[in-house]
Amino acid sequence: MKFPALLKRRSLLFLLLGITTAVLILVASLLYSDPSVYHLPELNTPVPAAVYPTPTVRSLQIRKSVTRLTLTEKTAFRNALKTIKNTIPAGSQISIYDQFVVQHILTMGFRKSLGASGAAQGNPAHSYPAFLPWHRQFLRQFEIELQKVDPSVTIPYWDWTDPNALNVILQEDFLGGNGEGESIELSSGKFTGGAVNSNFFTDWKLDETIHFDPVTMTSLGIKLRRFVAIPPCAASVPKADVQALMKFDNYEIFNALIEGAIILNSNQFVAGWALHACAHSIIGGSVVDPQNPLRQTRILGTMDSIPSSPYDPIFWLNHANVDRLWAEWQDQGHTGETFYPSEGMPYGHNLHDRMWPWDGGSSQPGNYGIADLRPLLTPTEAIASPADLLDFRNLGYTYDTDRLNAIDRQAYP
Numbered sequence: 001m002k003f004p005a006l007l008k009r010r011s012l013l014f015l016l017l018g019i020t021t022a023v024l025i026l027v028a029s030l031l032y033s034d035p036s037v038y039h040l041p042e043l044n045t046p047v048p049a050a051v052y053p054t055p056t057v058r059s060l061q062i063r064k065s066v067t068r069l070t071l072t073e074k075t076a077f078r079n080a081l082k083t084i085k086n087t088i089p090a091g092s093q094i095s096i097y098d099q100f101v102v103q104h105i106l107t108m109g110f111r112k113s114l115g116a117s118g119a120a121q122g123n124p125a126h127s128y129p130a131f132l133p134w135h136r137q138f139l140r141q142f143e144i145e146l147q148k149v150d151p152s153v154t155i156p157y158w159d160w161t162d163p164n165a166l167n168v169i170l171q172e173d174f175l176g177g178n179g180e181g182e183s184i185e186l187s188s189g190k191f192t193g194g195a196v197n198s199n200f201f202t203d204w205k206l207d208e209t210i211h212f213d214p215v216t217m218t219s220l221g222i223k224l225r226r227f228v229a230i231p232p233c234a235a236s237v238p239k240a241d242v243q244a245l246m247k248f249d250n251y252e253i254f255n256a257l258i259e260g261a262i263i264l265n266s267n268q269f270v271a272g273w274a275l276h277a278c279a280h281s282i283i284g285g286s287v288v289d290p291q292n293p294l295r296q297t298r299i300l301g302t303m304d305s306i307p308s309s310p311y312d313p314i315f316w317l318n319h320a321n322v323d324r325l326w327a328e329w330q331d332q333g334h335t336g337e338t339f340y341p342s343e344g345m346p347y348g349h350n351l352h353d354r355m356w357p358w359d360g361g362s363s364q365p366g367n368y369g370i371a372d373l374r375p376l377l378t379p380t381e382a383i384a385s386p387a388d389l390l391d392f393r394n395l396g397y398t399y400d401t402d403r404l405n406a407i408d409r410q411a412y413p
């Protein structure tokens with residue numbers, strides 16, 4: 001064969017090879033792109049102007065920073081927690097408190113493969129836009145239960161950027177103490193933790209099927225567990241991370257960043273471990289793959305088991321802080337329905353979708369966990385969609401920060 005003809009045949013071959021590769025890549029990307037993975041909007045998408053609602057409630061209760069609580073307030077909060085932890089309502093097999101833990105676990109059960117049914121798609125409480133309103137409703141429902149015991153109680157918040165706040169939380173007069181009795185050898189050193197033996201928790205019994213490690217799917221036992229401040233999450237969150245968060249105008253980006261499974265790295269969203277997710281880890285702790293510090297191989301403490309985490313009362317303080325930051329962001333010109341996606345999200349995450357379990361029974365979770373927890377759940381009467389949760393003042397509370405109180409004083413003179 002003459003040289004030019006060979007060249008021609010070769011380039012034809014290369015062209016064919018090129019086309020085949022391109023087709024293969026396209027098919028593979030279509031096959032393997034997971035439709036359940038949530039894609040964030042572009043950075044700098046324009047946002048509509050804020051609309052300020054008119055207040056409909058007369059007076060507001062104040063959720064305070066843990067650092068500003070008096071001893072009387074700490075005691076009242078602890079007593080209310082204890083009471084609902086030990087009260088089993090008629091028709092339920094578990095306590096009022098444990099009902100909340102089971103609700104939280106079963107948000108992980110909305111997969112058809114687990115036997116879920118009904119309208120809800122994806123996890124109704126995590127990884128998508130309803131993360132913030134779902135937890136706002138969850139906290140409010142929990143606070144209402146506390147207030148049935150003591151009407152003066154509100155859920156305090158843990159400002160993660162204040163190292164003193166964690167110190168206050170972990171005192172014996174409040175939610176006291178790291179875990180004890182176990183040590184763990186990590187590449188960064190030796191750390192201790194284990195069961196929490198503070199006085200407050202002597203009768204804080206956990207159900208071994210409700211308290212589990214979602215990575216190894218094994219029980220975490222009947223005692224509350226903590227491994228405080230082990231790597232990779234340090235004992236406080238950098239102030240700069242929160243300041244950076246507050247500068248985003250797009251709701252979906254704000255929601256995803258504060259949840260903390262992604263971070264922004266030189267203008268790119270990448271998998272990460274920050275803010276709310278890190279706060280879970282600061283208390284609970286987990287062992288991670290040394291090759292990939294984002295991959296947990298074993299959960300050590302209650303708070304780092306995302307499903308079972310409400311079993312540790314610090315859960316409520318962590319989420320009150322998430323909610324406070326959202327409230328502050330809303331007050332900074334991101335108020336109302338224009339700052340929440342109205343459509344295009346999995347069911348349960350659009351503005352007017354009902355969020356399980358406050359959906360009037362329209363969706364049922366599948367069997368998620370190390371035992372079937374569904375028979376433990378008692379249905380709730382409440383109905384809620386993200387739209388109902390946007391105005392926190394309308395729910396009857398505010399936070400003790402200057403930023404919020406400036407508006408509180410105008411709205412509630």
Ligand SMILES: [Cu+2]
Nearest residue numbers: 104125126135
């Ligand atoms: Cu949650």
